[in-house]
Amino acid sequence: MTGWEELTSTALVGTDRRPYRGDLLEAAAVEAVRRRAGARRSARTGAQTGGEPAPAEEREAVGRRAAERLMRILGGEHDRLLPEWLRAAAATGRRVPPYTLPDLLERGRRDRSIREHLGMLAGRRGRWLAALNPAWGYLLDEPTGQTWELGGSADRLAHLRALRAADPGEARRLLESTWERETPDDRAEFAALLADGLSMDDEPFLEQALDDRRREVRQAAANLLTRLPGSRLSRRxxxxxxxxxxxxxxxxxxxxxxxxxxxxxxxxxxxxxxxxxxxxxxxxxxxxxxxxxxxxxxxxxxxxxxxxxxxxxxxxxxxxxxxxxxxxxxxxxxxxxxxxxxLLQALPPGEQQELAARFVQGRDADSQLIMVLGGVSSPWGEELATAVLHKIIKVNATQPWNLGELVRLAGEHIDPALFPLAASYSPVEPIQQVAALLRFRADMYKELAA
Known part of the structure; x- marks a missing residue:
């Protein structure tokens, strides 16, 4: 067992049944700090064994104000905005400052959805820390910006995604050239990427993939062929x-x-x-x-x-x-x-929002409304924003206790540039909460662009 597992097991069964040499609580406190810092200790001497020091960074860090806002989010202020902050920051090509890494890596341990962006933002020091702490080892499997030939699975997935968006045919030919050597897991993920730019040019390759040994690959191929009315699968x-x-x-x-x-x-x-x-x-x-x-x-x-x-x-x-x-x-x-x-995903973003706006106007604020709004592409434009703000005012007058998730969704998905519209729409508290969150997001993007 690892040190932490041994301490946990001893604490659960009690020191009467499992004697522990030394102060159990003190050892647990030391182990907690060690795990948070990301350094291994020698099992025999307790000495730190980090190997080489962290390498120098290659990318510039985000600005001071952007980093301060990140720490506010990590501290619990609008913490649901963390994925959006990370996505926007990764798009700038910069990294996070080192002092944010323990909190971010720990958050990524619990939340798989943010790992892809952490792979780009953590920098060389983040990967150095991940190599020292097994709990953060997931970062070593995330994209780093390497090429198809030199990168790991995540880097190659990111490379193929970008190439598919730019040149669908070249991406498919690249995948065909290495298909037989790919692992079953990678084949399943690579096949699904062909949804971007899908055409009948992909049909022969996908038809062959129906015979793949991996069920997920076969299912991905069948789903894509279903979207091609002229495919042999569609005819069958x-x-x-x-x-x-x-x-x-x-x-x-x-x-x-x-x-x-x-x-x-x-x-x-x-x-x-x-x-x-x-x-x-x-x-x-x-x-x-x-x-x-x-x-x-x-x-x-x-x-x-x-x-x-x-x-x-x-x-x-x-x-x-x-x-x-x-x-x-x-x-x-x-x-x-x-x-x-x-169903909204079959429509362009503008039409999604038009349909959702009409749905909001004729629907009570129930779980169905929340689920539909959660599936609409962001950012929401003025038509949908206005419909949702009007709904918030209406519900606030009759069921104010039923507004929490609707207010949060509005603040998180309305275009942040529309915060003046929300601020002037109504003085009622829920609307002003939406406006404040939109202003928070607008400032967030300004800081990352600085």
């Missing part, structure tokens, strides 16, 4: 759909598949249903979700038709198909039927 799914569905007049007759064969599994249909769903219903939902939506009529007309059997399963599958295939027309129609945030 259209044939399966035709065997299950007949449209006559205003009636959709459905007969769910009786079995899930190996060919269906290869095309991404999972044979085992989730708990509470029957096998045939599950197979039917997946076929509909992966068959081209163009095989149906206009979504508005389809929603008005009668489905005598399997009605709920067909409509649920339409929602999933709109999400998987990123079809704007079906996403708009299905959002009216089942307003979930995932």
């Amino acid at each position: 799914m259209a044939e399966r759909l035709a065997a299950c569905v007949t449209i006559t007049g205003d009636v959709i007759a459905v007969e769910a598949p009786a079995a899930c064969d190996k060919a269906m599994e290869r095309d991404g249909v999972r044979p085992k249903p989730p708990r509470g769903t029957g096998e045939r219903a599950w197979w039917l939902q997946q076929i509909i979700a992966r068959a081209p939506l163009s095989a149906w009529g206009p979504p508005g007309r389809m929603l008005e038709m009668r489905i005598p059997d399997w009605d709920a399963d067909v409509r649920a599958a339409w929602v999933r198909a709109a999400v998987l295939q990123r079809d704007p027309g079906w996403a708009r129609a299905m959002f009216g039927f089942d307003p979930i945030a995932d």
